[in-house]
Amino acid sequence: MTFKVIFWHWWAIAAVLLVFEMLLPGVVFMFLAIGAIASGLAVLVLSDLPLELQLTIFAIVSVASAVALRRFLRRLAHGKAADRTINARADALVGRTIVLDSPILGGQGRVKLGDGSWAVSGPDMAAGTRVRVTGVRGTELKVEPAP
Numbered sequence: 001m002t003f004k005v006i007f008w009h010w011w012a013i014a015a016v017l018l019v020f021e022m023l024l025p026g027v028v029f030m031f032l033a034i035g036a037i038a039s040g041l042a043v044l045v046l047s048d049l050p051l052e053l054q055l056t057i058f059a060i061v062s063v064a065s066a067v068a069l070r071r072f073l074r075r076l077a078h079g080k081a082a083d084r085t086i087n088a089r090a091d092a093l094v095g096r097t098i099v100l101d102s103p104i105l106g107g108q109g110r111v112k113l114g115d116g117s118w119a120v121s122g123p124d125m126a127a128g129t130r131v132r133v134t135g136v137r138g139t140e141l142k143v144e145p146a147p
Helices: 007-023 029-045 051-078
Strands: 097-099 108-113 116-121 130-137 140-145
Touching (some): 007 029, 029 051, 097 108
Antiparallel strands (some): 097 130
16 A cells, blocks of 8 residues: 555645744745645646655745745835834834924924824924924924925
């Protein structure tokens, strides 16, 4: 009696590889899991596929998925602009237009944003003036009149 690989064997291997992907650092096992899924699909469609051809499909699809997904994963790893300022809340405000709650007198004032209050510095302006955040110095926002 010989052992015959059935499509769900490949899918079980893919499931184990995905568990490894979740437990271990890096992104290696995902590509192998994609190859195992593809081999399982090939065996599902062509049930008499020899093991050598199944392994060839597994290897080719694993390498091809690594090459194809490399650019996407690199972009994902570098993150978006919002992700880079997640722990620098004030930096995320640069470029934003806000309305002054209180006037800026002597170059100093305060503004409410969301649930917080921020110190602002800039030219003297009346309350209700629209200003644009141009920079951050510590916990103080530098502002200028908005266009």
